[in-house]
Amino acid sequence: MTNPYPQKKNYVLKISMTHIHNSWKFFLKRSIYLRKRRNIWRNRFVIRQNDPTKITFNDKEYVSFSSNDYLGLSFNKDIKRSWKIGLDRYGNGSSSSGHIVGYSEEHELLERRLSLWLGYEEALLFGSGYSANQSIVFSLMKRKDSIFADKKSHASFVEAAAFSRSTFKRFVHNSADSLQTLLQKFYGDKNLIFTEGIFSMDGNFSKLKMIHEVSQKYDSYLMVDDAHGIGVFGEGGRGSCDMFQIRPEILMIGFGKAFGICGSAILCSGDMKDYLLNYSKNLIYSTMMPASQAFALLESLRQVKKSDHLRKKLRRNIEFFKEMTKRYKIPFLHELSKSGIQPIIVGNDQKCIELSEFLFKRNIWTQAIFPPTVPFGTSRIRIVITACHDVVDIEKLVLSLKEFFDQNEYEQ
Numbered sequence: 519m520t521n522p523y524p525q526k527k528n529y530v531l532k533i534s535m536t537h538i539h540n541s542w543k544f545f546l547k548r549s550i551y552l553r554k555r556r557n558i559w560r561n562r563f564v565i566r567q568n569d570p571t572k573i574t575f576n577d578k579e580y581v582s583f584s585s586n587d588y589l590g591l592s593f594n595k596d597i598k599r600s601w602k603i604g605l606d607r608y609g610n611g612s613s614s615s616g617h618i619v620g621y622s623e624e625h626e627l628l629e630r631r632l633s634l635w636l637g638y639e640e641a642l643l644f645g646s647g648y649s650a651n652q653s654i655v656f657s658l659m660k661r662k663d664s665i666f667a668d669k670k671s672h673a674s675f676v677e678a679a680a681f682s683r684s685t686f687k688r689f690v691h692n693s694a695d696s697l698q699t700l701l702q703k704f705y706g707d708k709n710l711i712f713t714e715g716i717f718s719m720d721g722n723f724s725k726l727k728m729i730h731e732v733s734q735k736y737d738s739y740l741m742v743d744d745a746h747g748i749g750v751f752g753e754g755g756r757g758s759c760d761m762f763q764i765r766p767e768i769l770m771i772g773f774g775k776a777f778g779i780c781g782s783a784i785l786c787s788g789d790m791k792d793y794l795l796n797y798s799k800n801l802i803y804s805t806m807m808p809a810s811q812a813f814a815l816l817e818s819l820r821q822v823k824k825s826d827h828l829r830k831k832l833r834r835n836i837e838f839f840k841e842m843t844k845r846y847k848i849p850f851l852h853e854l855s856k857s858g859i860q861p862i863i864v865g866n867d868q869k870c871i872e873l874s875e876f877l878f879k880r881n882i883w884t885q886a887i888f889p890p891t892v893p894f895g896t897s898r899i900r901i902v903i904t905a906c907h908d909v910v911d912i913e914k915l916v917l918s919l920k921e922f923f924d925q926n927e928y929e930q
């Protein structure tokens with residue numbers, strides 16, 4: 519059996535004369551060595567079966583707490599049927615960018631339904647959430663503009679903002695005061711404030727109401743990335759913004775989590791959509807998502823709207839996890855997380871590896887997350903509770919956590 523988690527090893531940087539004389543070889547060797555030495559080497563695992571609660575790896579079955587498929591729609595039979603019908607009708611691929619011949623009536627219908635559902639003038643489909651976030655920054659933000667993002671914002675946005683020509687500042691996590699101070703100091707021609715509905719590594723909500731108020735006060739545009747909130751929170755799954763009753767100028771929703779597929783959409787005004795269609799290179803120079811996928815996403819949307827029972831089950835599972843962890847005094851939890859994302863922030867990289875290995879040996883699959891994905895000193899096990907787990911799965915997880923922390927005393 520191969521253990522997927524990083525092993526404690528003392529790596530040695532072996533460099534020969536050829537490496538020293540070849541900057542490419544030296545760069546690669548050294549970069550790989552640095553990751554391995556800190557035991558934060560990233561691996562991919564060849565997973566055979568990956569459903570919302572069970573995965574098969576190396577012929578063994580594990581209870582999975584790593585899937586973002588919060589409602590279990592990735593295996594929904596109506597969505598699978600739609601995708602098959604879409605394939606028969608439209609073929610495998612879209613063959614080109616949406617600006618050539620890749621945009622179909624299914625894409626158009628999906629955009630229309632999304633905008634009506636979320637109360638926006640327009641919606642615009644993208645191949646991924648990563649691409650949509652980058653597109654907003656790269657196409658809209660110019661040299662004299664300013665971007666303000668929460669410190670815990672997703673890498674897709676932060677990377678683009680850091681490479682953009684605009685002034686880029688990060689405000690203290692969820693602090694409207696910090697945002698206001700930065701706005702006063704670095705106010706640009708156009709100002710874009712970015713935050714997430716649910717933070718992907720901590721599971722807590724953004725203080726959307728307060729951030730929105732500051733944004734309005736300073737005549738800025740607010741962009742909310744609701745990759746983890748859409749489908750899960752708000753009335754009928756309309757997401758975090760619906761829950762907090764705000765309407766940001768730009769809303770990004772992802773289809774890789776509760777929608778159970780992949781891709782994304784930007785919800786915005788008609789003018790913003792027209793602008794993006796004409797200036798966003800991520801759209802113009804990229805192959806459109808297949809029409810069969812748009813067709814399947816239309817069914818996903820129907821399923822999300824009518825899945826109050828799954829949202830209720832998810833809430834019950836989260837509450838059960840929280841009750842159990844409280845009863846057994848499991849440390850390092852994120853008190854503010856009310857979502858399916860329930861991290862155990864052990865802090866130290868090595869402790870994090872030990873915990874993930876311990877769970878792995880008990881056939882529990884969780885994701886260990888290290889810097890730079892999370893800040894240094896906050897390595898964690900990212901546990902995701904879905905609507906598909908049952909109490910036995912959650913009990914098994916919490917009892918294993920208890921066993922681990924009973925055997926290992928860590929200071930919180």
Ligand SMILES: Cc1ncc(COP(=O)(O)O)c(C=O)c1O
Nearest residue numbers: 646647648672718743745772774
């Ligand atoms: C908050 C957040 N935004 C954006 C993305 C990127 O979305 P996608 O997976 O569709 O590229 C992710 C991760 O998947 C995410 O967690």
